[in-house]
Amino acid sequence: MKDGHIELDGNIPHLGIEVDESALAKIRGDGMNEKRVKVAVLGLGIMGSGMAGQLIAKGFDVAVWNRDRAKAQPLGHAGARIAASPAKAADGADFVVAMVADDDASRRVWLSEEGAFAGMRAGAIAVDCSTLSVEWVHTLSAAAAERGIDFIDAPVTGTKPQAAAGTLRFFAGGDPAVLAKSEGLFLAMGTELIRLGPVGNGAMLKLINNFLCGVQVASLAEALVMIERCGLDVQQAVGALAAGAPGSPLVKMLAGRMLARDYRPNFVPALMAKDLRYASVAFAEQGIALATADAARARFEAVAADFPDADMAAVIEPIRAIRGPSR
Numbered sequence: 001m002k003d004g005h006i007e008l009d010g011n012i013p014h015l016g017i018e019v020d021e022s023a024l025a026k027i028r029g030d031g032m033n034e035k036r037v038k039v040a041v042l043g044l045g046i047m048g049s050g051m052a053g054q055l056i057a058k059g060f061d062v063a064v065w066n067r068d069r070a071k072a073q074p075l076g077h078a079g080a081r082i083a084a085s086p087a088k089a090a091d092g093a094d095f096v097v098a099m100v101a102d103d104d105a106s107r108r109v110w111l112s113e114e115g116a117f118a119g120m121r122a123g124a125i126a127v128d129c130s131t132l133s134v135e136w137v138h139t140l141s142a143a144a145a146e147r148g149i150d151f152i153d154a155p156v157t158g159t160k161p162q163a164a165a166g167t168l169r170f171f172a173g174g175d176p177a178v179l180a181k182s183e184g185l186f187l188a189m190g191t192e193l194i195r196l197g198p199v200g201n202g203a204m205l206k207l208i209n210n211f212l213c214g215v216q217v218a219s220l221a222e223a224l225v226m227i228e229r230c231g232l233d234v235q236q237a238v239g240a241l242a243a244g245a246p247g248s249p250l251v252k253m254l255a256g257r258m259l260a261r262d263y264r265p266n267f268v269p270a271l272m273a274k275d276l277r278y279a280s281v282a283f284a285e286q287g288i289a290l291a292t293a294d295a296a297r298a299r300f301e302a303v304a305a306d307f308p309d310a311d312m313a314a315v316i317e318p319i320r321a322i323r324g325p326s327r
């Protein structure tokens, strides 16, 4: 533990854009660099801005669009073309990558009148990296197919530092031939393309992933408030837990942030609440009631109301705020 942060094993977040030579070699190997590959990135929040920055750094011809145009300016300075609509960003693109909040935002960026599908040519590849419901991913894939557009669902693991450093991992669903054509794109933004089968399987595994993460983070918050109240030495107790079975990389990272009250956003709580909501629906379709996710979601919804722009580590604050019995 250093400066109130418990470090992640071998995965210390670092910021900034770095050129990954092995990814570049992969792109060249795929023949993608014979002409500059054109990529549109839609959605320049915490994750999309890092992903677009990596594509620029790796030599792609990048167009960007964001609902709040101000967030596009730094990428414009870095060399991207700033487009006035998703359709204009997608015009002439080989790949269009969306990284937006949820199903509603995804619907807007792809399917609205000024959406990307209106600007894409047949044969271009649409990639949605947002964490979406499985049902919406299937609807979107069918809408792409009607237009002769190939579609991949590729939600990511990793957070702000990994997006900025190009070390994300992609959970991809899609046609194997389309995934093969797209590998260089993914390896410019990340370190691993995990091929999970047909469209929808990326979303499915991502929701299972975030169910496990959300429940851990909410229960960690409850455990830390207990440790703070019950008279244990906080540093010693948390260190012992982190060194043992509960010490997952996520628990180690979030325990450090919760203890340091470091709520600079990597992942805002409203998005975790959304993921747990989508997960509950997907699990219910298989007859599995997500009791633990529903309890965790209530925790994230509570903090999202009070601290909408904080990191999900702030999920501990409403629990801290409830006074314990006086002794």
Ligand code: NAP
Residues within 6 Å of the ligand: 042, 043, 044, 045, 046, 047, 048, 066, 067, 068, 069, 071, 099, 100, 101, 102, 104, 105, 108, 109, 129, 130, 131, 132, 156, 157, 158, 159, 160, 266, 267, 268, 271, 272, 275
């Ligand atoms: P974020 O910083 O909150 O950014 C959200 C993005 O979605 C912004 O570009 C926002 O535009 C856009 N957006 C929201 N509603 C919209 C709408 N109705 N129409 C058009 N655009 C809309 O979120 P993020 O952390 O980058 O996350 C993006 C996606 O990645 C989410 O699906 C999230 O669950 C997933 N994810 C996040 C992380 C993480 O650690 N942050 C990790 C893995 C996956 P404005 O800027 O105009 O608001």
